Amino acid sequence: xxxxxxxxxYLIKTRGQQVTLSCSPISGHRSVSxxxxxxxxxxxFLFEYFSxxxxxxxxxxxxxxxxxxxxxxxxxxxxxxxxxxxxLYLCASSTQETGELFFGEGSRLTVL
Amino acid sequence: AQSVAQPEDQVNVAEGNPLTVKCTYSVSGNPYLxxxxxxxxxxxxxxxxxxxxxxxxxxxxGFEAExxxxxxxxxxxxxxxxxxxxxxxxxxxxxRNRGSTLGRLYFGRGTQLTVWP
Numbered sequence: 001x002x003x004x005x006x007x008x009x010y011l012i013k014t015r016g017q018q019v020t021l022s023c024s025p026i027s028g029h030r031s032v033s034x035x036x037x038x039x040x041x042x043x044x045f046l047f048e049y050f051s052x053x054x055x056x057x058x059x060x061x062x063x064x065x066x067x068x069x070x071x072x073x074x075x076x077x078x079x080x081x082x083x084x085x086x087x088l089y090l091c092a093s094s095t096q097e098t099g100e101l102f103f104g105e106g107s108r109l110t111v112l
Numbered sequence: 113a114q115s116v117a118q119p120e121d122q123v124n125v126a127e128g129n130p131l132t133v134k135c136t137y138s139v140s141g142n143p144y145l146x147x148x149x150x151x152x153x154x155x156x157x158x159x160x161x162x163x164x165x166x167x168x169x170x171x172x173x174g175f176e177a178e179x180x181x182x183x184x185x186x187x188x189x190x191x192x193x194x195x196x197x198x199x200x201x202x203x204x205x206x207x208r209n210r211g212s213t214l215g216r217l218y219f220g221r222g223t224q225l226t227v228w229p
Contacts, residue, residue, distance in 0.1 A: 004155075033215030042222065043202065048215035056213045090155055094214050099163060099206075100146055101217060103155035 002027065004104035006091050012110045018079040021107045025072050025093030031055075032074040033101065034066060037088040046089075049074055078109075086111045114139045116203050118220035125193045125227055133188040133223045135203030144206040145186040146217065147177055149199045156202065162186060173197070193227045200224050 005024040013019050025032050033056075034046040045058040049068035066076040072093075078085055088108050092101035115138045125131045137143055144163055148156040160171025167179045177188045186203060201224075204217040 006155075031214045043219040045216050045218075048213050050214070056216050058216075092156075092215065096214060099144060099214070100158045100161050101156075101215065102158065103148075105155045108153070 004091055004093050004102055006089075006104035006107050008107060009105060010108050010110075012112060013081050014112050015081055015083060017081050018077060019081060019109060020075055020077045021089055021091075021109075023074045023076075023091030023093075023104060025074070025091075026095075026102055029093035029095050029102070030072050031094045031096075032068055032072060033092045033094070034074070034076050035090045035092065036060075037090055037106070038086075043090075046076065081111045083111050085109065114205055114207050114218045116205050116218055116220035118201075118203055118223045120223050121221070122224045122226065125225075127195050127227050127229050128192050131190050131193040131197070131225065131227070133201050133203075133225060135186045135188065135220060136184050137186060137203070137205045138184065139205055139207040141207045143186075144208050145177075145179060146204040146206075147171065147175070147186075147188050148202045148204065150202065150222075151199050159188070159201075195227050195229055198225055198227050 007022045031050045033048040036044045048056040052068045063079045068074045088106045090106045092103045094101045117136045146161045147159040150156050162169050162179045170176045200222045202222050203220045
């Protein structure tokens with residue numbers, strides 16, 4: 001069974017631009033979560049989607065948004081990028097039967 | 113509030129020696145507990161979890177962890193460390209009694225494990 005796939009793996013943007021990151025969960029997993037990882041703040045929860053509905057949201061500004069499609073694939077968008085948005089963005093999928101999260105390899109965003 | 117503490121930023125051990133990576137947690141109810149490992153420029157890999165039952169949990173790559181409710185701890189252990197175990201280790205918790213959603217875990221800051229030959 002294929003794992004969680006995130007695209008792109010690496011990207012470079014400049015301040016003020018926007019970015020869209022994509023995540024394909026493990027087949028059959030309906031819950032998709034997003035995390036931001038930085039050296040200073042560690043792993044911080046962004047949001048969680050289940051059956052196209054946002055179920056939970058972390059403490060991030062409105063510039064950070066996401067959505068989930070009917071096939072469970074998810075995207076997150078960051079608008080008006082700031083230097084502090086440089087991070088590794090991790091997507092994870094999960095299923096009620098096992099409870100653990102399965103993470104993708106991440107999308108490393110650099111904002112210049 | 114839910115939180116996880118990993119008191120050691122770094123743990124250094126010699127290959128072949130036992131290793132312990134410490135984790136304590138705080139939840140208002142009963143916890144689900146997890147350990148993950150991260151190699152450079154990679155995502156997090158699941159190692160093991162405690163849901164219920166036996167306090168000693170065995171996971172991938174020879175790792176195990178012991179749930180101690182009275183000490184609110186969930187330390188990761190391995191009897192004999194390998195150089196290839198060198199990585200960043202994260203402990204995480206979810207409070208089962210608060211109806212927490214599946215995808216939200218609270219992570220510790222991570223512990224860098226270095227195993228030297």
